Amino acid sequence: MSHDVYELSGVRCRELLESGEASATELVQAYLDRMRGVDGQVGAYLLTNEEAALRQAAAIDAKPAEERGPWEGVPIAVKDILATKGVETTCASRILSGYRPPYDATAIRKLNEAGLIILGKLNMDEFAMGSSTENSAFQPTRNPWDLERVPGGSSGGSAAAVAAAETPWALGTDTGGSIRQPASLCGVVGLKPTYGAVSRYGLIAFASSLDQIGPLTRTVSDAAALLGIVEGQDPLDSTSTGLREPIRLPTERDLAGRRFGVIKEFLGEAIDSGVREVFNDACKTIEVLGGVVEEVSLPSVERGIAAYYIIAPAEASSNLARFDGVRYGYRSDEGEDLLSMYTHTRSEGFGPEVKRRIMIGTYVLSAGYYEAYYGQAQRTRTLIIQDFNRTFADYDYLISPTSPSVAFKLGERTADPLAMYLSDLCTIPVNLAGLPAISLPAGFSQGLPVGLHMISPHFGEQALVDAAHALEQKFQLGARPALTEVTE
Amino acid sequence: MSGGHGANGEYEAVIGLEIHVQLKTNTKMFCSCAVTFGEEPNTRVCPICLGHPGSLPVTNERAVEYATRIALALDCGIAHHTIFHRKNYFYPDLPKGYQISQYDLPLGVGGHLDVELEDGSTHRVGITRVHMEEDAGKLVHAGGATGRIHGADYSLVDFNRGGTPLVEIVTEPDIRSSEQARFFLNHLKNLIEHLGVSDVNMEEGSLRCDANVSVRRPGEPLGTKTELKNMNSFRFLARGLEAEIERQLSDLEAGEPVRQATVHFDPSTGSISVLRSKEEAHDYRYFPEPDLVPIVLDEAFIEKRRAELPELPAARKERLMEQYALSAYDAGVLAGNRSLGDYFERVAAEGDAKLAANWVMGDFSAYLNAQGLTVEESPVAPEDLAELLRLIADGTISGKLAKDVFATMAESGQKPGQIVEERGLGQISDKGALEAIVAGIVDANPSAAAEYRSGNKKVMGFFVGQVMKETKGRANPQLANSLLRKALEA
Numbered sequence: 001m002s003h004d005v006y007e008l009s010g011v012r013c014r015e016l017l018e019s020g021e022a023s024a025t026e027l028v029q030a031y032l033d034r035m036r037g038v039d040g041q042v043g044a045y046l047l048t049n050e051e052a053a054l055r056q057a058a059a060i061d062a063k064p065a066e067e068r069g070p071w072e073g074v075p076i077a078v079k080d081i082l083a084t085k086g087v088e089t090t091c092a093s094r095i096l097s098g099y100r101p102p103y104d105a106t107a108i109r110k111l112n113e114a115g116l117i118i119l120g121k122l123n124m125d126e127f128a129m130g131s132s133t134e135n136s137a138f139q140p141t142r143n144p145w146d147l148e149r150v151p152g153g154s155s156g157g158s159a160a161a162v163a164a165a166e167t168p169w170a171l172g173t174d175t176g177g178s179i180r181q182p183a184s185l186c187g188v189v190g191l192k193p194t195y196g197a198v199s200r201y202g203l204i205a206f207a208s209s210l211d212q213i214g215p216l217t218r219t220v221s222d223a224a225a226l227l228g229i230v231e232g233q234d235p236l237d238s239t240s241t242g243l244r245e246p247i248r249l250p251t252e253r254d255l256a257g258r259r260f261g262v263i264k265e266f267l268g269e270a271i272d273s274g275v276r277e278v279f280n281d282a283c284k285t286i287e288v289l290g291g292v293v294e295e296v297s298l299p300s301v302e303r304g305i306a307a308y309y310i311i312a313p314a315e316a317s318s319n320l321a322r323f324d325g326v327r328y329g330y331r332s333d334e335g336e337d338l339l340s341m342y343t344h345t346r347s348e349g350f351g352p353e354v355k356r357r358i359m360i361g362t363y364v365l366s367a368g369y370y371e372a373y374y375g376q377a378q379r380t381r382t383l384i385i386q387d388f389n390r391t392f393a394d395y396d397y398l399i400s401p402t403s404p405s406v407a408f409k410l411g412e413r414t415a416d417p418l419a420m421y422l423s424d425l426c427t428i429p430v431n432l433a434g435l436p437a438i439s440l441p442a443g444f445s446q447g448l449p450v451g452l453h454m455i456s457p458h459f460g461e462q463a464l465v466d467a468a469h470a471l472e473q474k475f476q477l478g479a480r481p482a483l484t485e486v487t488e
Numbered sequence: 489m490s491g492g493h494g495a496n497g498e499y500e501a502v503i504g505l506e507i508h509v510q511l512k513t514n515t516k517m518f519c520s521c522a523v524t525f526g527e528e529p530n531t532r533v534c535p536i537c538l539g540h541p542g543s544l545p546v547t548n549e550r551a552v553e554y555a556t557r558i559a560l561a562l563d564c565g566i567a568h569h570t571i572f573h574r575k576n577y578f579y580p581d582l583p584k585g586y587q588i589s590q591y592d593l594p595l596g597v598g599g600h601l602d603v604e605l606e607d608g609s610t611h612r613v614g615i616t617r618v619h620m621e622e623d624a625g626k627l628v629h630a631g632g633a634t635g636r637i638h639g640a641d642y643s644l645v646d647f648n649r650g651g652t653p654l655v656e657i658v659t660e661p662d663i664r665s666s667e668q669a670r671f672f673l674n675h676l677k678n679l680i681e682h683l684g685v686s687d688v689n690m691e692e693g694s695l696r697c698d699a700n701v702s703v704r705r706p707g708e709p710l711g712t713k714t715e716l717k718n719m720n721s722f723r724f725l726a727r728g729l730e731a732e733i734e735r736q737l738s739d740l741e742a743g744e745p746v747r748q749a750t751v752h753f754d755p756s757t758g759s760i761s762v763l764r765s766k767e768e769a770h771d772y773r774y775f776p777e778p779d780l781v782p783i784v785l786d787e788a789f790i791e792k793r794r795a796e797l798p799e800l801p802a803a804r805k806e807r808l809m810e811q812y813a814l815s816a817y818d819a820g821v822l823a824g825n826r827s828l829g830d831y832f833e834r835v836a837a838e839g840d841a842k843l844a845a846n847w848v849m850g851d852f853s854a855y856l857n858a859q860g861l862t863v864e865e866s867p868v869a870p871e872d873l874a875e876l877l878r879l880i881a882d883g884t885i886s887g888k889l890a891k892d893v894f895a896t897m898a899e900s901g902q903k904p905g906q907i908v909e910e911r912g913l914g915q916i917s918d919k920g921a922l923e924a925i926v927a928g929i930v931d932a933n934p935s936a937a938a939e940y941r942s943g944n945k946k947v948m949g950f951f952v953g954q955v956m957k958e959t960k961g962r963a964n965p966q967l968a969n970s971l972l973r974k975a976l977e978a
Contacts, residue, residue: 083542096541103535105542202542208778238546238781315778318574321585322539326645342578365576365773374775 005034005165006480010222011249013074013168020065024057024073024117031075031119035166037485043141044151044161046080047088048120056117071229072115077167079158080121081128082213083202084108091204092136093126095349096329105202106237107171107213107230114229119167123157126351127320128178128206130154131423134414135353142410143186144481145448149407152182152423158216159186164483169217169226173203175210176308177402177427180439183216184402184451187441187477189468190216191223192427194458195434196241198227199234205319207312208239210431220440220469221249227461244459250469256290258467259395260454264297266400266426274445279401282442282452285474286399291467296391296398300383304429305421307384310364310377311432316354317361323349356417385433392457397467400426402439402451426453436461440468441477493733499703499740501733502710503663504616507676509655509686510623510694511554516651517622518545518588523653525692529646537651539583544779547572551620551653552595552783554685556793558655559596559618561679561800566790570595572620572777577770580645581625589656591774594619602802603675604820605668613672614660625650649693655686661700661710666729670722673697674824678801681826690721697725702746703736711736712746717763718753728753728760735760804829812841821849827863828853834870839877847877851891855898868897876904883964884914917964919971922955925963926971929954940976948972 008016008027016022032050039045053075060073078084081091083101085108090096104112111118125135133141133156141156143149144164151160155172159182162170172179174192183190191214198213205211215226224247233242262283267276283293325331325345332348335341350358364373391398404425413420430437435455442452452471456464493499513523519536535543559566573591599615626649631641657676663669677688677695688695697719702711714736719728731753736746750763799807805823808814814822822829828848836844852873856866876893879885885893885908896907908914916922929951930937940947948969955968 083540089541091541099541101535101540101542103540103543200542201544204541205779236546237544237779239779314775318576318586318773318775321576321578322541322583324578324580324585326580327538327583328540338580362773365775367771367773370773370775 005030005168008165008168009218010071010074010076010169011219011225014071017068017073018065018070024060025054027073028053028057028075028117028119031167034164034485035119037487038144038164038483039166040486041142041147041483042144042160042164042166043139044122044157044164044166045077045120046090046092046123046136046138046157049087049118050120053117053119060115060117069115071225074116075119075167076111076116076169076171076226077119077122077158077161078108078111078171079124079155079173081124081173081204081206082108082171083204084118084121087121089121089204090138091127092124092138093350093354094137094330095323095346096204097137099329101202103202106199106234108202110230110232111171116229122155122161122170122172125154125156125178126354127204127316128154128173128175128211129316129353129357131177131181131420132408132410132413133157133160133182134410135351137351140410143407143448144483145187146407149409149448150185152185152403152407154178154182155190155216156182156186159183159188159190162186162188162216162218163481169215169222171213171226171230172216173206173211173213174427174431175206175212175312176431177424179214179216180427180437180451180453181403181423183439184441184453185407185449187449187451187479187481188216188218189220189223189441189472190214190439190451191227191461191465192430192437193227193231193461194241194243194436195431196239197231197243197436197459197461199232199237199240201234201236201240205315207315208319209315210308210312212431220438220465220472223438223468224249224461224465243461245462247462247465250465252466252470253473254289255286255467255470258291258397260286260291260293261296261391261395261398262293263301263398263400263426264295265299265302270404270422270425271401272405272445275401275403275405275450278443278445278450279452282471282475283399285471289470289474293399294395296395298384298387298391298398298429300380300387301429303380304384304432305425307377307380307432308424308428309360309421310373311381313357313361314365314374314377315361317358317365320350320354320358325349353417381432384429388429388433388435388455388457396456396463398455400453402426402453406445406448406450430455434458436464438464438468440471440475442471442475443477444479493703493737498705499737500664500706501666501729502661502702502704502713503665503669503729504661504700505657505659505663505669505672506698506700507657507659507673508623508696509558509657509680509688511551511653511655512684512686512694513548513550513554513653515548517548517551517620517653518651521651524648525694527648529644529648532648533650537583538647539585545588545777547780547783548653552785553793553796554653554683555595555618555620555655556785556790557683557685557797558657558680559599560790560794561683561797562596562599562601562615562618562657564596564599564615564618566596566785567593568785569593569782570785571782572780573774574777575621576773579624580643581627581650583625583647583650587621587624588777588780589621590619601672601675601679603668603672605671611662611668611671613662616658616660617656618658619656621654621656623649623652623654661702666726666733669699669729670726673722673725675801678824678826682798682800682804684798693720696720699725699729699732701729701732701736703733703740712748714746714748715750716753716760717750718755721755724753724755727755727758731758731760801826812836812845814841814845818845818849825863831863831866831870835874835877838871838874840881843877843881844874847873851894855894867899867901868894872897872903879904879908883917884908886915886961886965889913889961913962915964916959916962917967919967922959922963922967922971923975925955925958926968926975929958930972930975937976948976951976
């Protein structure tokens, strides 16, 4: 039998497996075929796990149905920032090429325990630093809606793979918007959970106080389901808390009585008119569904990017110090002594954006500058948290466009890091405050997807997916990217 | 001991110590690898202590408890809210490129330790701070002349030690001589031994000491300090400090100012080498460790740790004097070494405390020293020594014979009663048996007997000697004396 992979979601795969309409092997094969057909154009995968995936699928198919877990046999793909035992994990960096972790990330372990089948590892900006996936040391990823355009980043491989139906769903990570922005640009759902909801153990750290693992999916239900599989307090991550209650699949159809605050500061000149139009239409839809929409001001969020580009590089400069060529990964053959071995290894192993952030981070933590930069950024972060807390006293959700623009062309912003940094204008403050947020496909501008960004209070994931589900049902966006499968 | 440096004795040394203590926890500071010593290299490691990408630290609660005990024993104030910082620098023994340590919110601050000096006076050394951190791995440099990384053919790293919990204790610059430093460190070592939280063994590296050293004329502001490293024994600590004080003085006397530097003591030559100038020192870029949540220590936690504190050496000394009527000196020696003090108390529990103190500090300690053994390694159990002392006290054996019996106990591990029995060493206190021997000896030596009777009482010594010879030293001396007198004067 053959399946139209565009019709599949994670939840749908589960239903097909449960009803016996599809075997795990058939599902895996369908996605491997799809990958073969389109990934030459999209470039979402850095590594495919073909043999192991088929082996696992066959083993699951051989099991009596009553012995299978609910998600057993559903395929998935993961961002190459998550440690997979014995399977190359590179963070799309030359410095980790060939690196096979001796352990599984907790999120990966949870996928394995649930019986999901990992199809492969997905491309990203090197060490999750970037908003276009152009910073991958290995390959660019292209937007399935327009192959001339970027998929966003840093989880661009995850977003593109889901959009191109090369996997039913995927895991990504979000430090400043790295799940939500590519989800928006690729027309998929991206959920960044509350900081601590998902264990970071095995997530190769970019900025430890901001990083969070989350789902990129075709539907809001899938986002809820996948979050339910990977969330949980983890003794191996002392900053992890898990969700407060298990998340349920959303069933809501209306938004009666829910209060939505439109963040005024996120609707400035930086937002493209086409994006603004889709956003305004989404606000009207919210009202149609019974929600109340009001404009609200959070003055501190305008300082979000500035604070972020101090805190994140500061943490990154320290997190990336371990890549020194001594124990694993790339080591330069050049170098006469210890210092020159370090210098050559890191100069050759890291790409330009990573180096830029290491330098910024090193600078802002230096003696004499710490207070003026890092100290000030932390105080700003506190103000942003206070602004959100204050506003959530009056609103259930805060909303904005996810990205100021639709997907831009490859190369368009690579020469201008500041323009690239602005891609995350609306998403960054959410990470600084540790809040959950979702990007939901809300429409199209110039034929390219536009995402609606919804933020809720800490551990408000259930309310978030409930509202997003109601909107998703109303939007009914049926369009598919026009990708032609190449047959060899 | 203080003052008196320089040609005319006009300079004094100002010394502060930085002491690292490895905690005796089962597992490492931030992962579940076993804390061990002397295992095969890189066998006690995991993704966390090897700094694999994506791995995260989790604080060892027991280590926090142990560190709190140390801080409390040093009379520090305990922080209710304490956090870890990252200390960033590159070195191959540091797998993450940073050490998880503490910076401006350490566990304990503002304590002190009172140190009794040789002359019996007490010297108070302030404790600036007590903080927690993780140990680095160990580098072995192969080839090259110095055993240091510079000039080595290659270097190997053993990460077994990496991640071992450390407590760093920083003193105020309250120490004025190498002697004082040695006494302080000895007191600190003994204190921590009493707490049972570390082996505090300098040779094995579970106790390490660096020093900040400067010299000045008394009353003047502090001079420029150097950081003295690599003093891995008590002897080297004293010698290293003396060498560095001398070096600084000779600089000053030559009209050269002391330069801020890290200096290294070479025990083989007794000389000081200047490692690096502090001007080019690392900027460690400390910032709060985002992978760990703050440690909140409430009153209940702190009081629980306080209640866990055993009797500390100063209190123990007082009690030993009180309870066992020991001299201040004896009590000081026994309270100055936890294991020796414990051993003494177990021996003394069953008999004469003064005799026990004499034996534990005398023959027992001498034997251990000669064999290079610790108290824990003693082949003689305290119960056995107590039995030996009972045999002396009840007259079964003489004090002199007891020394031989002790030697046999130490060698063979036999019980004293058994040795005395097997070798027939018990004193002959049987009047009848001894009377017969005495009568025989008096009969066999008529001329000596006559001499005695004519008034030469010194001949008594000869007769006692004969009795001892006959009984192989087992005759009860008092009884033998009185029986001889009776026989000769009859």
